[in-house]
Every structure is written in structure tokens, then in C-alpha cells.
Amino acid sequence: MSQISAAAVKELRDKTNLPMMDCKKALEEAAGDMEKAIQILRERNKNVAVKRGERETAEGRIxxxxxxxxxxxxxVELRCESPMVIKSEHFMQLGSDLAKQVAVKNPGTIDELLSQPYVGDEKRTVKDRIEEAIGLIRENMKVARFARLTGQLGEYIHHDGTLGVLLQVEGNKADTTLLRDISTHIAALNPLYLNPENLPADVAEKEKALAKQQAEETSQGKPANVIEKIAEGRFRTWMEETVLTQQPIANQMKYGKKTVGDLAKGAGVVIKKFIRYKVGELT
Structure with a gap:
């Protein structure tokens, strides 16, 4: 058996990000042939992925x-097995790589995403890239979901990576700080609907009926016009809690009591769409 130099092991480690001992063993099997050693490691990582593929992935990162x-x-929501892994640089980089892949290549499904040539190295597929990370970290990983938007965009990722927002606006060129602040607001307040026009008619009617019922129950004996105003106030409060553009901005120290809709209008933009992901919402 030929002697494998430390320099060769380091070179293979740099190319694959896999443990030094794994790299040394692969080089020994390949009789020092670097390309053959890489193929050995890739095949081995696929085997690791298969073995770990049935393990539950309850943790993750956006x-x-x-x-x-x-x-x-x-x-993108990327899942793993344990809380410690979501802090791993390799796992965080994989998440960033996958988000870039989705943005650049626009896959329609997870299966299509996995089969695409990986943008970082088109000799490999995205599945190969994920299996490489599985082999390195020794945990099962999977893409739970993803979405892609075009146009003027803002984003926010919570400090622990478990919550994220992607925001789409159109109109004037918006300040990136404002877009981030609105994205942060969405993460914190979790609006269910974009604007009053986006609110389904059946939902609005149901909430108005509920507001009227509650007003009648708590204001017995009062004139009908007073009860109507109380019901309108209750419905307005519900809108402020549920509809993004009606919500007072979360960062009132910076923006005062303006609503998100007022801030967008003042900046000359219209909020078109937002996507809010929280790890674990999908089982």
C-alpha cells in the first residue's frame, strides 16, 4: 500500500469537507488517486444517507x-434530527445553498429540486450536495418546503433560524431597511391575510357576525346603533390583529403608530405577497 501524505489527506478534506480519517481511508482504497477517492466518499455518503433516511427530522432551520x-x-425549510445541528456552519451553509438553488433554478417540486444540477457544482445534483452534508454531519436531513418570489424583495430570519419571512413589494425602489422591518413585523405578529381585499368574503362575514353577537351579548339594553358601533369596533380590532396592512407596525419606537399599510404607502410601494415559515408547521 502506498504511503498517503498528510497534504493529500488535507486536499481531499478541503474538497469534500468530510472527516480526515474518512479521507485518509478513501485515499488508501484509491491507492492515492484523488478523483477515485472523491467517488468513493460520494458513494459512501449515499450509503450513509440511505441508512439515515428513515430517521425523524423534527428540528430544522429556515x-x-x-x-x-x-x-x-x-x-427554504431544511430539516434535521437534533437542535445542535441547526447551529452547525455546514448545515447553515447547506440551507443558504438550497435557497440560492431555488432562486436561480426555479424548481417546481422537491423531487425536481433534488434532481437538478447543483448551482455550486453542476457535475453533481442537489441530492448529492445534501448527501454530502449528511455524510459529514451524520444526521438525516431533508427539504420540507420552499417558495420563490420575484421583484423587489425583503427578508428576515430569526436569530435561531427557526422562523423566516420573504416579502414581495412593487412600486418605487424601497429602502431595504424598511422591507426588513416589515418582514420582522410579519415574523413577530403572524398576520393571516395580506390586506382587506385579500380577505375571503366568507371569513369576513363570519367575523362580522361573531362581532355583532358578542356586542349584543355584552351590551344588552343599549340602542341598536350603539351595538352596531361596538360590533364595528370589535371587527376592526380583529382586522388589526389578523390583516397585515391594517396592523400597527411592531416597531413603534421607530415608526410611531402607523400601520404597515401606511408605511408602505408612504414609501410608494404596494405589498404584494409574503411567505412566513416556522420550522415544524408541516409534519
Missing amino acids: ATFIDSAAGVGAI
Whole structure:
């Protein structure tokens, strides 16, 4: 058996990000042939992925990618097995890589995403890239969901990576700080609907009826016009809690008591869509 130099092991480690001992063993099997050693490691990582593929992935991280010049962005939920892994640089980088992949290549499904040539190395597929990370970290990983938006975009990722938002606006060129602040607001307040026009008619009617019922129960004996005003106030409060553009901005120290809709209008933009992901919402 030929002697494997430390330099060769380090070179293979740098190329694959896999443990030094794994790299040394692969080089020994390949009789020092670097390309053959890489193939051995890739095949071995696939075997690791198969073995770990049935393990539950209850933890995870949200990742985003925005290319402002191209006007495209994406958000991805990447799952793993344990809380410690979500803090791993390799796992965080994988999430970022996958978000970029979605933004650039626009896959329609998870299966299509996995089969695409990986943007970081088109000799490999995205599935290969994930299996490489599984082999390195020794945990099962999977893409739970993803979405892609185009146009002017903003984003926010919570400090622990478990919550993220991708925001789409159109109109004047918006300040990136404002877009981030609105994205942060969405993460914190979790609106269910974009604006009053986006609110389904059946939902609005149901909430108005509930508001009227509650007003009648708590205001017995009062004139009908007073009860009507109380019901309108209750419905307005519900809208402020549920509809993004009606919500007072979360950061009132910075913006005062303006609503999100007022802030967008003042900046000359219209909020078109938002996507809010929280790890574990999908089982």
C-alpha cells in the first residue's frame, strides 16, 4: 500500500469537507488517486444517507436568498434530527445553498429540486450536495418546503433560524431597511391575510357576525346603533390583529403608530405577497 501524505489527506478534506480519517481511508482504497477517492466518499455518503433516511427530522432551520439585481429570491425549510445541528456552519451553509438553488433554478417540486444540477457544482445534483452534508454531519436531513418570489424583495430570519419571512413589494425602489422591518413585523405578529381585499368574503362575514353577537351579548339594553358601533369596533380590532396592512407596525419606537399599510404607502410601494415559515408547521 502506498504511503498517503498528510497534504493529500488535507486536499481531499478541503474538497469534500468530510472527516480526515474518512479521507485518509478513501485515499488508501484509491491507492492515492484523488478523483477515485472523491467517488468513493460520494458513494459512501449515499450509503450513509440511505441508512439515515428513515430517521425523524423534527428540528430544522429556515434559510433565504435574495439576488436584488436579478429581482429574485427564495425561502427554504431544511430539516434535521437534533437542535445542535441547526447551529452547525455546514448545515447553515447547506440551507443558504438550497435557497440560492431555488432562486436561480426555479424548481417546481422537491423531487425536481433534488434532481437538478447543483448551482455550486453542476457535475453533481442537489441530492448529492445534501448527501454530502449528511455524510459529514451524520444526521438525516431533508427539504420540507420552499417558495420563490420575484421583484423587489425583503427578508428576515430569526436569530435561531427557526422562523423566516420573504416579502414581495412593487412600486418605487424601497429602502431595504424598511422591507426588513416589515418582514420582522410579519415574523413577530403572524398576520393571516395580506390586506382587506385579500380577505375571503366568507371569513369576513363570519367575523362580522361573531362581532355583532358578542356586542349584543355584552351590551344588552343599549340602542341598536350603539351595538352596531361596538360590533364595528370589535371587527376592526380583529382586522388589526389578523390583516397585515391594517396592523400597527411592531416597531413603534421607530415608526410611531402607523400601520404597515401606511408605511408602505408612504414609501410608494404596494405589498404584494409574503411567505412566513416556522420550522415544524408541516409534519
